[in-house]
Amino acid sequence: MSRREWLLSDHPTSRRQARAGQTYRTWLAFRTNRLAMVGLGIVVLLVLVAVFANAIAPYNPLSGGDLRTERLLPPSAAHLMGTDEQARDIFSRVVHGARLTLMVVALVAVIATPIGLLVGTTAGYFGGWVDTVLMRLTDIFLAFPRLILALAFVAALGPGIENAIIAIAITSWPPYARLARAETLTIRDTDYIAAIRLQGAGPARIIWGHVVPLCLSSVIIRVTLDMAGIILTAAGLGFLGLGAQPPQPEWGAMIASGRRFLIDFWWVATMPGIAIFVVSLGFNLLGDGLRDVLDPKGLK
Template structure:
């Protein structure tokens, strides 16, 4: 099936297909659980995540503290739930900046071609030639640590892959009878790109985005681990792992618990992405 034959999936049909895909269903359940826990964090955590009780520092898991306490006596379970908030917020900001920028560059380059394509794709190649994670770390080091700066750094280094993919698909569509017919009835310019090119480019972009989400989570955790993420004492999974490494041989749970949260979240997004590929990509399933 060609790119022109891909049509957007209706809401109910799409939800049905997700439920019938084991990997997509499993990933969706875990992702929704994490999102719900993050949104309802103030109402479900047993303690203030920033409350320090030095008398209870480095306590093992118990009835009072289900996942133990860290080096400052803070409840790890409470910090784990609250720590999902900055991680997911950073992922959301990156997605809202990265995917639209890359898709827009790719569509303009593929549709207009000529000089515009050469300029846009050379810029894309330059950005893509740098190691993404190292470039993001450099940006954060220059701009300073923080959630927004980390999101901007990751977004500005992650869009080229979407641009190249969208450019190839748009170039194929530009020569298709589908767009020729649309132009014959008077649909041109932005209306043509928005209403006829974008819907056909989106499915593959969504698949790539879902596959990239786990990598973005790991990158966000890496920023936090190196102290380039949110500022203390705000709970964040990467910084929690960094704190736990100082006592990992004696109080292993301090680092293991947030590390496991990162693993489970990344796995859930990978499962969801695998299911979405089967649903949205006609070459699979």
């Protein structure tokens, strides 16, 4: 039996084969979506650029050249995206800025997703006053636009990339909590959960061992779709001077410093803006593709 036949077998002989087969079928369905593959390619390219930034960037992203002869140069063979007002190579700064962007996205997802899952599944499973308290707290966070709320937290914590990540994570978990609660409400009264409860499992074991895994696919889709919003929020904080601080090569801060030269030296602000647009588009396309293959409600 070939590897493909083993993966696509309708009668798996082990749990490992069943899981591998399901993963392979998911990949085959995902691969048929061309736009999703484009999004995956953009995200993979972002990761590779972030990992190999030191090898890709031809110049130091923090220090510039001669201000008399290399300041605000247009795109050329020597400087693919031109130079900024400090004679720094914009291409090198955009490449290294991919590291900051990837770090923000990854840390926000790692912090916000478990919080949203914990709040949502707990509220949905217990119901009653627990549900009321947790959901009203969630509603308070949802009542404010994400950027405005993040600005308030960063203003309280102080400017800096670490505080910006914390602020964005604090404002990102409510949608995940709402989604996890809705999924939990449809799961908690099923025969499957009742059987686990009859076996003596406690609430914590049921929530984390059985409810959370069933909610995970929907939450992953929502997190992937939210990545573009997270990137834009981080760029907005950087643009306002509350995110990464100079001379760090953060895309939002680069746009802020280049907006003064937008008319005569358009490339200074345009190049990091294009980077934000492309990466945000990639995450949106990837999220749409994952929704099509992972969300059972979306299957036709």
